[in-house]
Amino acid sequence: EEKEEETCSFTVPNYACQRRTQLHHHNPSLSDALTLLAENAELNEDDGRAVAFRRAAAVLKALPAEVTSVSQLKGLPCLGEHSLRVIKDVLKDGSCSEVETTKHSQRFNALKVLTGIFGVGVKTADRWIRDGIFNLQQLRESQTTLNRAQQAGLDHYEDLNQPVTRADADSITEIVQEAVSSLFPGAQVTLTGGFRRGKMTGHDVDFLLTHPEEGREEGLMDKVVSWLDSQGLLLYQKTSRNSYLESRDGPGRPSSNMDRFERCFAIFKLSRGQTSPPAGHQWRAVRVDLVVTPISQFAFALLGWTGSKLFERELRRWAGHEKAMSLSSHALFDKTQVINTLFREINMWNCSNHTRSPVSEAIPE
Ligand code: DGT
């Protein structure tokens, strides 16, 4: 029996971006357990641990068959001691006590509910928990001061925590398309995020807007947002030039993923006919992100906004570690070229000053 296990052990490439991964895979109970621990680590701002669990979950999602024994995992990348222990427990008992304890812990559930409010990040949620607020009702009764985003998030909590369907995404695409082409002929709208990856549901709808002539995208966001607003299609919007500022207590994005494009966080009001709102309702609220990019950066923005988050992170890690290149949502450049240029300049400066010998060694990491 041991021999058989040996022959069906798996191999996968080291980086998630090198692996083909299907939405439906063979190891959901293992990946769900690891994903829950990743989520918990994120809610407790332990990013190192969160990424480790996310990577482990991604490896399991990429396997071509169901795992039946840990021995099959020997030699696989990204499976640390902790992840292996979780996997072993789930294989043996069908569950892992750490996962179960976390899943039922008051803190985890409170953090999940509170950060599930648009505009509430983990720092705010943690502060509220320390003030004895664990759920929406306590928040509503507490008279806590909410900013505009959080108030909108609380007002539309139910809708915003319902999955957005492909049909909703298509309706919104039509609306945005209509606005853009009537206001800025020639400008382009591209659906990104999970829907571009072919997912059937999502937590929001993401768009990139650009114009084929560099510079002509300027002013696009303001016009589109004003038009949408004048049509009564927006329940909330906040446009920012530099989304870095937004990350702290904004809609809770990890700051490492942030770019500097002009961006609009919006909540659309989608009417009956455009969507199927909950029974008895005339409309539903849907989160929409609009991002404007100059055409010269569009390719990088499209790559960066298609996701998933882990895929993007791994692609950047792979570019940096394996190719000595630096990738962002704005550009891709060769780090050695940049360093060489820098060296040439330093050398020229040194030679002309006759003070030091030219720099020749490689820069340490
Ligand atoms: P979803 O909406 O939950 O179904 O899943 P996704 O994959 O659409 O995730 P979402 O909407 O949070 O973000 C779409 C992708 O865009 C995500 O995979 C990574 C990227 N992304 C999200 N926020 C930012 C950001 O602030 N800056 C940059 N450069 N990329 C971002």
Ligand code: MG
């Ligand atoms: Mg999305």
